[in-house]
Each structure stands twice: as structure tokens, then as C-alpha cells.
Amino acid sequence: MYLPSLLPLLTLATSALAFNRPLSTSGRWITDATRTPVTVVGTNWPGHLEPMIPEGLQYQSYKTIIARIKSLGMNTVRLTFAIQMVDEIFERNGTDVSLRETLVNALGQANGTKVLESVLKSNKDFSAEMPRLEVWRKVAAEMGRQQVALHLDNHVSKAQWCCGAHDGNSWFGDVYFDVEKWKRGLAYLAAKAPEWPSLVSIGMRNELRQSTVSPVPLPYDFEDWYKHMTAAASAIHAASPDVLIYFSGLNYSETLAPLPLGTPLSTTNDSLIFRASDFPWANKAVMEIHVYTMSDRINTTNCHEMKKALYANGFNALDTMNPEVVYPMPVVMSEFGFSMNDDVWKGVYAQCLKEFLPERRAGWMNWAVAGSYYVRSGGVDVDDTWGLMSHDWSAWRSDSTVGEYLKPFVRETLAGKGACT
Numbered sequence: 001m002y003l004p005s006l007l008p009l010l011t012l013a014t015s016a017l018a019f020n021r022p023l024s025t026s027g028r029w030i031t032d033a034t035r036t037p038v039t040v041v042g043t044n045w046p047g048h049l050e051p052m053i054p055e056g057l058q059y060q061s062y063k064t065i066i067a068r069i070k071s072l073g074m075n076t077v078r079l080t081f082a083i084q085m086v087d088e089i090f091e092r093n094g095t096d097v098s099l100r101e102t103l104v105n106a107l108g109q110a111n112g113t114k115v116l117e118s119v120l121k122s123n124k125d126f127s128a129e130m131p132r133l134e135v136w137r138k139v140a141a142e143m144g145r146q147q148v149a150l151h152l153d154n155h156v157s158k159a160q161w162c163c164g165a166h167d168g169n170s171w172f173g174d175v176y177f178d179v180e181k182w183k184r185g186l187a188y189l190a191a192k193a194p195e196w197p198s199l200v201s202i203g204m205r206n207e208l209r210q211s212t213v214s215p216v217p218l219p220y221d222f223e224d225w226y227k228h229m230t231a232a233a234s235a236i237h238a239a240s241p242d243v244l245i246y247f248s249g250l251n252y253s254e255t256l257a258p259l260p261l262g263t264p265l266s267t268t269n270d271s272l273i274f275r276a277s278d279f280p281w282a283n284k285a286v287m288e289i290h291v292y293t294m295s296d297r298i299n300t301t302n303c304h305e306m307k308k309a310l311y312a313n314g315f316n317a318l319d320t321m322n323p324e325v326v327y328p329m330p331v332v333m334s335e336f337g338f339s340m341n342d343d344v345w346k347g348v349y350a351q352c353l354k355e356f357l358p359e360r361r362a363g364w365m366n367w368a369v370a371g372s373y374y375v376r377s378g379g380v381d382v383d384d385t386w387g388l389m390s391h392d393w394s395a396w397r398s399d400s401t402v403g404e405y406l407k408p409f410v411r412e413t414l415a416g417k418g419a420c421t
């Protein structure tokens with residue numbers, strides 16, 4: 001919905017991203033509307049915690065935060081959301097929760113009202129009674145104006161800090177993970193693409209993992225994964241045929257190993273193979289993979305071992321010279337991150353990724369543009385030592401990480417743009 005008061009100039013500018021919509025896939029590449037290969041490079045911006053709006057708005061305007069991201073040379077933002085945000089619209093028969101209500105629900109009357117006042121002070125075009133999704137629409141519109149693409153990531157069903165095996169959000173059918181509501185929520189937001197000019201892609205679910213709290217045993221395997229992920233992709237595609245659809249795999253998005261090799265996903269059915277070409281979204285499927293130093297299966301202190309593991313876990317889908325790779329696909333590292341203190345960026349893990357991803361011409365989004373959270377795991381105004389921003393989102397938390405690591409990393413990744421292998 002465009003407001004009639006928008007200036008024609010702004011309306012014009014909204015159509016130009018760093019690349020032209022719609023995006024598609026062609027073999028191992030993401031391509032833009034002109035079939036030119038593009039590499040997505042960006043950061044994560046959390047919006048999936050209890051207030052269900054993008055974080056940081058009590059300290060800075062959304063325009064300022066987007067401009068900061070833009071200043072890194074990035075072309076994409078992975079904005080995370082909770083399915084609960086959409087469920088509540090349906091529960092209220094189409095009437096959204098207001099900004100005031102969502103903050104009071106999340107933080108209590110006193111703290112919620114205080115945060116609301118700060119949000120309104122920092123964002124003069126917001127009002128207390130505006131629908132929550134209007135905040136998202138404004139953010140999406142501003143990204144369009146600043147030529148940054150929006151990737152919406154479904155992080156959780158129930159809004160809260162993510163991700164553990166015991167949080168009820170982990171696997172299809174888990175305590176809070178209602179599969180039908182999940183598909184409904186994804187389709188609902190995908191359908192915003194015509195009105196949200198920056199929206200180019202959707203991540204179906206962040207860091208799938210085995211549940212330790214589900215009262216009923218849930219099949220945790222690629223067969224169950226296939227059933228739900230392909231159904232959700234079809235729901236998204238039916239709602240919005242232009243958006244790219246990101247598939248993340250098992251063990252906290254660590255692996256999608258069977259996909260590129262065409263390995264059967266079922267122990268009882270050899271024909272169950274992931275082939276995007278079996279579906280209407282054949283040229284929309286992208287793989288996403290994460291790696292953190294907490295992984296107990298990947299040696300992140302040994303770059304050679306780490307690269308080997310990343311390749312085997314799915315980055316091989318980018319390798320068109322490997323005859324075993326029967327289903328090449330784009331692969332994006334949609335999360336990696338580390339503490340902004342000290343010299344962590346000089347360590348093996350961070351440096352290895354800075355080598356590996358440009359070498360493979362892979363896109364990425366780091367975790368995360370954040371300084372503090374409205375509320376996190378019960379704490380109010382919680383500082384994020386891994387966030388790119390200072391506590392009040394006014395400056396970089398670590399100038400050396402941003403200046404000597406992140407910015408060159410962005411440049412080196414984009415330098416391969418258009419060079420097809």
C-alpha cells in the first residue's frame with residue numbers, strides 16, 4: 001500500500017535495488033532480471049524477538065540503521081521474523097497488533113511504554129497506534145529507497161531468542177512449531193512482495209534442529225525435511241512467484257549434504273531425491289548454510305579442515321567442475337559471526353571464511369547488525385557483544401573488525417561479480 005502523500009521521486013527510486021527484481025537461479029548462480037549473476041552480501045538484522053519489530057529502533061531511526069548497513073557496501077539485509085507475528089493478525093481477524101501493544105506485551109506496561117516513547121522519538125514517522133506490520137512495510141520501503149534488498153528470514157514460530165533444542169521452535173511439529181501456521185505465515189509475507197519493493201527472497205526456516213522437548217517423537221531426518229520444505233516452498237511460490245526461496249538444512253543449518261549429489265533422502269525410497277526441477281519453483285531454490293565455532297563436527301581452528309567440511313556440507317553445489325555434483329544450486333552462508341571484542345576477526349575461523357566464500361563466489365550475511373535488544377531471554381536492554389553496533393546503535397562496536405575485516409570482505413566478495421565459472 002503506497003500512501004498518496006509519497007513523493008513521486010521516492011516512488012521512482014524504490015524500484016532500483018543493487019540488482020533488478022525478480023531474482024532467479026540458473027545452475028549455481030543467482031541471477032537478476034537481466035540474467036546477470038549477482039552475489040548477495042549482507043548482514044542479519046534481528047526482528048524475531050518478543051516485540052516482533054526490527055531491533056534498535058528505540059535508539060536510532062530505521063533510516064539511519066539501513067544507511068549504516070549500506071555504508072559497508074552490502075546489498076542485502078536478512079531481516080528475521082517470527083511466525084507469531086502473522087498468527088496474531090489471523091487470530092484478530094485481520095487486525096494487526098499496534099506498536100504500543102506489542103511493546104507492552106513484550107516488556108510490560110512500564111518498560112514497554114518507556115521503550116515506545118524512545119522508538120517514537122527516534123522514528124518521527126511512527127505512531128503508537130500504527131499496526132506492527134506497518135513498521136516492517138516502512139523498513140522494506142526504505143531499503144528500496146537505499147537500494148538494499150530485503151531477505152525475510154523465518155527464524156522462529158514463537159517469538160523469542162533463538163536457537164536451542166529445548167525452545168520448542170526447533171523442528172516440524174515441535175511445541176510451538178505448527179506446520180500449517182508456518183506455511184500460512186510464509187505465504188502471507190511472501191505475498192507482500194508487490195507492495196514491498198525491496199523484498200527479493202525468503203528463508204523458510206532458520207537452523208532446523210532436533211527437539212528435546214516435544215512430547216511426541218518427531219522424525220528428524222531429511223525425508224521429513226523434504227516433505228515440509230517442498231510444501232512450504234510451493235505455498236510461497238503460489239503466493240508470490242517472484243521471490244527466491246532459501247532452504248536451510250539439519251543440525252542448525254550446518255548441512256544440506258545430500259542435495260547436490262542427488263543422494264536419496266529416504267532409507268526406504270530411492271526415488272526421494274531433492275530436485276527443484278520437479279516443482280514450479282524450479283528456478284527459485286537457494287541453499288543456505290551456517291557455521292559457528294560452537295559446531296562440534298567442524299574443526300574451526302583448522303582452515304583446511306573447515307573448508308573441506310563446508311564443501312562437503314553443501315558448498316559443493318557451487319562446483320560445476322565436480323562431476324559428482326548432479327544438482328548445482330546457489331549456496332549462501334546466511335549466518336556466521338563472532339565476538340566484536342579483541343582480535344577475534346584475526347583468528348582462523350573468521351579469516352578462513354574470508355578466504356573460502358570469495359574463492360567459491362558464494363554470497364553471505366554475517367550475524368549481525370545489533371547493539372542491544374529491547375528484551376532478550378527475559379532481560380531488558382540486553383547488550384550484544386557479537387553485534388556490529390555499539391549498545392545504543394550509534395557507532396561500530398569494533399572499528400578494526402569493520403574496517404579491516406568486514407569492508408574488505410564485502411569488496412573481495414563482490415569483485416567476483418558476474419564472473420561465471
Ligand SMILES: *[C@@H]1O[C@H](CO)[C@@H](O)[C@H](O)[C@H]1NC(C)=O
Pocket residue numbers: 091092093
Ligand atoms: C474473529 O471472528 C470470529 C468469527 O466471526 C469470532 O468468533 C471471533 O471472536 C473474532 N475474533 C476477534 C479477536 O475479533
Ligand SMILES: *[C@@H]1O[C@H](CO)[C@@H](O)[C@H](O)[C@H]1NC(C)=O
Pocket residue numbers: 107108109110111380
Ligand atoms: C523493567 O526493567 C527493569 C530493568 O531495567 C527491570 O528491573 C524490571 O523488572 C522491568 N519490569 C518489567 C515489568 O519487566
Ligand SMILES: *[C@@H]1O[C@H](CO)[C@@H](O)[C@H](O)[C@H]1NC(C)=O
Pocket residue numbers: 250251255297
Ligand atoms: C547431526 O549431528 C549429529 C550429532 O553430532 C550427528 O550424529 C548427525 O549425523 C548429524 N546429522 C547430519 C544430517 O549431519
Ligand SMILES: *[C@@H]1O[C@H](CO)[C@@H](O)[C@H](O)[C@H]1NC(C)=O
Pocket residue numbers: 269270271272273
Ligand atoms: C518415493 O518418492 C517419490 C518422489 O517423492 C514418490 O513419487 C513415490 O511415490 C515414493 N514411493 C513410495 C513407495 O513412497
Ligand SMILES: *[C@@H]1O[C@H](CO)[C@@H](O)[C@H](O)[C@H]1NC(C)=O
Pocket residue numbers: 299301302305
Ligand atoms: C583441529 O585442528 C587443530 C589445528 O590443526 C588441531 O590441533 C586439533 O587437534 C583439531 N581438533 C580436532 C577435534 O580434530
